[in-house]
Amino acid sequence: MHPFSQDNPGTGQAGETAILQLVRQRMGNISPPPPEGIGDDCATWQPPPGETLLLTTDPVILGKHFDASHAPGLVGAKLLKRNLSDIAAMGGQPGPAVLALAMGPDLQLEWLTAFLDGLAEACRKYKVPLAGGDIAAANPGTFCATLTQAGSAVNPVTRTGAQDGSPILVTGTLGGSLSGRHLHFEPRLKEGQWLASQGVVASMIDLSDGMARDLPELIPSCAQAALDLPAIPINEEVRQAGNAAIQSALCDGEDYELLFTLAPGTVVESFIESWPFPTPLHRVGKIQQGDPEGILVDNASGNILHPGDGYEHFMQ
Amino acid sequence: MHPFSQDNPGTGQAGETAILQLVRQRMGNISPPPPEGIGDDCATWQPPPGETLLLTTDPVILGKHFDASHAPGLVGAKLLKRNLSDIAAMGGQPGPAVLALAMGPDLQLEWLTAFLDGLAEACRKYKVPLAGGDIAAANPGTFCATLTQAGSAVNPVTRTGAQDGSPILVTGTLGGSLSGRHLHFEPRLKEGQWLASQGVVASMIDLSDGMARDLPELIPSCAQAALDLPAIPINEEVRQAGNAAIQSALCDGEDYELLFTLAPGTVVESFIESWPFPTPLHRVGKIQQGDPEGILVDNASGNILHPGDGYEHFMQ
Numbered sequence: 001m002h003p004f005s006q007d008n009p010g011t012g013q014a015g016e017t018a019i020l021q022l023v024r025q026r027m028g029n030i031s032p033p034p035p036e037g038i039g040d041d042c043a044t045w046q047p048p049p050g051e052t053l054l055l056t057t058d059p060v061i062l063g064k065h066f067d068a069s070h071a072p073g074l075v076g077a078k079l080l081k082r083n084l085s086d087i088a089a090m091g092g093q094p095g096p097a098v099l100a101l102a103m104g105p106d107l108q109l110e111w112l113t114a115f116l117d118g119l120a121e122a123c124r125k126y127k128v129p130l131a132g133g134d135i136a137a138a139n140p141g142t143f144c145a146t147l148t149q150a151g152s153a154v155n156p157v158t159r160t161g162a163q164d165g166s167p168i169l170v171t172g173t174l175g176g177s178l179s180g181r182h183l184h185f186e187p188r189l190k191e192g193q194w195l196a197s198q199g200v201v202a203s204m205i206d207l208s209d210g211m212a213r214d215l216p217e218l219i220p221s222c223a224q225a226a227l228d229l230p231a232i233p234i235n236e237e238v239r240q241a242g243n244a245a246i247q248s249a250l251c252d253g254e255d256y257e258l259l260f261t262l263a264p265g266t267v268v269e270s271f272i273e274s275w276p277f278p279t280p281l282h283r284v285g286k287i288q289q290g291d292p293e294g295i296l297v298d299n300a301s302g303n304i305l306h307p308g309d310g311y312e313h314f315m316q
Numbered sequence: 317m318h319p320f321s322q323d324n325p326g327t328g329q330a331g332e333t334a335i336l337q338l339v340r341q342r343m344g345n346i347s348p349p350p351p352e353g354i355g356d357d358c359a360t361w362q363p364p365p366g367e368t369l370l371l372t373t374d375p376v377i378l379g380k381h382f383d384a385s386h387a388p389g390l391v392g393a394k395l396l397k398r399n400l401s402d403i404a405a406m407g408g409q410p411g412p413a414v415l416a417l418a419m420g421p422d423l424q425l426e427w428l429t430a431f432l433d434g435l436a437e438a439c440r441k442y443k444v445p446l447a448g449g450d451i452a453a454a455n456p457g458t459f460c461a462t463l464t465q466a467g468s469a470v471n472p473v474t475r476t477g478a479q480d481g482s483p484i485l486v487t488g489t490l491g492g493s494l495s496g497r498h499l500h501f502e503p504r505l506k507e508g509q510w511l512a513s514q515g516v517v518a519s520m521i522d523l524s525d526g527m528a529r530d531l532p533e534l535i536p537s538c539a540q541a542a543l544d545l546p547a548i549p550i551n552e553e554v555r556q557a558g559n560a561a562i563q564s565a566l567c568d569g570e571d572y573e574l575l576f577t578l579a580p581g582t583v584v585e586s587f588i589e590s591w592p593f594p595t596p597l598h599r600v601g602k603i604q605q606g607d608p609e610g611i612l613v614d615n616a617s618g619n620i621l622h623p624g625d626g627y628e629h630f631m632q
Contacts, residue, residue, distance in 0.1 A: 102462075
């Protein structure tokens, strides 16, 4: 189903009131009565007492995060899941979300309906109330849906906190987002909440841009990450790519796995043994005092890694 | 300054990292250090203890909420102010905001810089920390900025609560948004907070679509609003339009004034006397048991009003 057509009536002909009714209808009981749900000037929420509020915002934009070949329902689910992955990365639990839709008048109602159904199904699965939002016309050929997700955490885990000696671990397997994983991932909410509750997780991030770009966010100044390249968990689909596989795992992006560091001295083997989830968990390296020349190094050879420059830097 | 050009380098050539640096630079101390400000997976916030959290989201989209003739700094300020007007309509005080920018590669850096400066200046004025956000590429010729504003209120005032006999009041003067007021308005934050603290405000909304479209949101089922047409405060600029002036006041939209109802039996004269602001305040009608044929009626004649059908319905 192509999102746009000039032959069939689009959202422009339906008008704002009809679109708003469509959103309310497809969202069903995902949106509670106002003011907790759609229908007042603001949505209201009572976060769990004593917890810190979390806020994150991420869009899905046609041509950037998906294209006309992707199933609209999966795109709707992706919009929620990318935001939930950020909540997971702080060790939080999701609260309500608000949605802003900007769409060209030629956007097909059928496409929008399927998008909303996918979003509603994901909201149901992850227990996220859709609390409010906005609908606006935009240029023909445009679809930009921005979701802002609220959440809460007892002790949010930030990107700051790793030290010299902090082990680096990652959930799941990496690489291959373009072969479809960018639409078929699970935000690691339960894993993130468990990690935040252990008291030994020093810092955490979710992998949206690929480990090569996201790991530096966890590295303190004057430090570097020494990676055990053979330990990096590579997704089965890309493992067959041989030398290119590690490059894919480090650079493809949109893994939506959790990358985190532990307090120095944590016994990693015991930590991994206590891990209660079927999601894979691997130690992939450690933080160490660093050479300002390179913040990512191969732990075996000491060579500086430049994953952005091409996969030959990763040959063993 | 036109937002787009193919002659000068645009945001597409600058790249995501440079744009992100530009945002951080222009926001300056408007964004506190992470995780309260830009730089972590989520922004964190501690709402005032015991208060209810408020969330609202509104965009500014080129071609919908502004055009190339408008000063980018005013557009940036409008983005914040439209969201703050929703916070005001619940009687809330603003907390942090998150920003999602979707822009074509031909968007001029100079235009974006002026937009960000206007947004930052407004954040400073209204004491709103910019807590995080997202930057994404979109189709050429596109600019869509979506801001989500958090806030809090001790007792949020919703749109529900008016009863038979509730007086209807409005702040400020109405009409004339297209002559520039849609960029030069003040979100009625202090007024909304004061109203929420009085204990007699039954329901409230901010006027974004015009009183004719927004007032029905405050009318309970089986009720109607009887309007004192001569009492409706008309902006000076449109008052000269004669018979069209009342139409303009009811239908232009983007007034961003507060429309609210009081508990039946409230002495309106005393209430207005106790109003501590220079902002005008007027009683414009009352809620009464209604004829299902019309939810807006002229209190003087009893005639049903159809402001959407043209201004002749408003001739005295």
